[in-house]
Amino acid sequence: MLSVLDIFKIGLGPSSSHTVGPMRIGKRFIEFAQSKGIVNRIERITIDLHGSLASTGVGHGTDKASLLGLMGMQPDQADPDEAERAFQKTRTDGRLILAGGHEICFDMAEDLRLRPQITPEIHPNEMRIAAYDADGIILTDQTWYSVGGGFIATAQQLSAPAKDDLIDLPTSVPHPFMSATELLAICADQGLSIEQLILVNEDSFRDRQATLVGLDQVWRTMSQCIERGLENVGVLPGGLGVSRRAAKLYQALLGKTSHAEHESLFDWLNVYAMAVNEENAAGGRVVTAPTNGAAGIIPAVIRRYCVSATAIDTDAVHCFLLTAAGIGILYKQRASISGAEMGCQGEVGVACSMAAAGLAAVWGGSNQQIERAAEIGMEHNLGLTCDPVGGLVQIPCIERNAMGAVKAVNAARLALTAADSHKVKLDQVIETMRQTGLDMSRKYKETSEGGLAVNVIEC
Structure with missing residues (x-):
């Protein structure tokens, strides 16, 4: 069963599915990389937004939320003004400081791709994140879904019968x-x-x-x-x-x-x-x-x-x-x-x-x-x-x-x-x-x- 505090989550606007969820996904991705000891090998990260996340992602702050999560920020703890400053600095400098301090280049136009033409089969809010090393080899590649209310899930979780x-x-x-x-x-x-x-x-x-x-x-x-x-x-x-x-x-x-x-x-x-x-x-x-x-x-x-x-x-x-x-x-x-x-x-x-x-x-x-x-x-x-x-x-x-x-x-x-x-x-x-x-x-x-x-x- 779910908890009351799962239903009522504290986070940042403007959207639970397009902001809070992607922020949690970004943080979960970087935590996985840290657990595998590969963070310092990352030279590039790409984010692909499909379906609804792509269609209304910019207006809903999905681009910003995704990067904040990779920086290690949490929706219930991040200060809105600090989060905005960190996002704008990344956009201006073209540099993304990952959780833990490792810094990589990040081109908003090249590395964050909106693909509304892709209609996901499992859930309309599909987000794929991939990390590459200096030779362009994929270190980890994950697909997540933001399923509403700040809840997130993998394809396996959504496909398993309840x-x-x-x-x-x-x-x-x-x-x-x-x-x-x-x-x-x-x-x-x-x-x-x-x-x-x-x-x-x-x-x-x-x-x-x-x-x-x-x-x-x-x-x-x-x-x-x-x-x-x-x-x-x-x-x-x-x-x-x-x-x-x-x-x-x-x-x-x-x-x-x-x-x-x-x-x-x-x-x-x-x-x-x-x-x-x-x-x-x-x-x-x-x-x-x-x-x-x-x-x-x-x-x-x-x-x-x-x-x-x-x-x-x-x-x-x-x-x-x-x-x-x-x-x-x-x-x-x-x-x-x-x-x-x-x-x-x-x-x-x-x-x-x-x-x-x-x-x-x-x-x-x-x-x-x-x-x-x-x-x-x-x-x-x-x-x-x-x-x-x-x-x-x-x-x-x-x-x-x-x-x-x-x-x-x-x-x-x-x-x-x-x-x-x-x-x-x-x-x-x-x-x-x-x-x-x-x-x-x-x-x-x-x-x-x-x-x-x-x-x-x-x-």
Whole structure:
């Protein structure tokens, strides 16, 4: 089973699959070279990006992330400003300092090759790295896949069949579940809420206090991201000329003395979600929730309903994150959270579903109501395409998170106020999302070859 802290990873923007994943791949590659004692023999490294990584790689920062990983930087620890300086120095000097200090020549035009015409068979986000010695002989050649949410895998890992739909990891948990139906049945048998069951499973990964500290760090990072987004102004990088809006909207909200309840709901959710995704678009530190492209939805809902002007309800934050992660695990195991595989239904749709479940739990919903909230959150995001204008995580991504946050709250409300049992189950909607993603045209799955990406004129 996956851990909550696998679902919520701390990293850098703008993309979990195109930034965090490639950065981890680069670091894993250089660690392998170090373990084999061949780093100092390396004279050249080439990086080939295929499929979606090539189509939107530059706009998503894949080129930068790949090099940062080779330098030894980690997504959860790298300082965004330091990372940018290191990348720009490599571009300017044509020299790449690998982890450990060994320096090689690196030509961005020759050694980092974008090949969108290559359609990978295993997963759309394919990355191949090769290292050569002074005679041009290959020292090591590896192919990796960035499969969404910062997760990475080899071809062998993706090709191996998953037993009973479970992701095969070395950590076993006391209550493994393969579906929402089974999750609810185990909870009923054990007399546990979804939050409690997930927390018991987390005890297999680390002691209880370490898990709670990890959850606090996740929320602290989310909260800090909101605060930066509410303060920073200016134009986002990338060439589209998109201006940051969250800070201005926030100041306008602070200046208002009263709101109707529904207006206040929309305004605050909008500003918090947009603050996060503007930071993400600028390459700031965010939490995959479950991806970077959908990173604003869960923080926005938590900030609105678990944090007051004077205090943070830590128990509510823990409840929200644990419950939401339980739903996220289901999507990751039974379908995908990769925009390159599922379109934006696999990112914003999943985040909306997770947030709806988390909020329903905080509001005291039963396990069945929580499952229903998650189902509603996804049902009305089915078919959502991923068509970023200019290959950047800006249009429609930033506003889409605001919309997803509002939908999540409404899904939780609908689930808790419904009088009858619902006809559509979460397992059914997850399978529908998976089938829809498989049927969806490649041009609507993070390639910027269709939809808004081709119908909006770039300025």
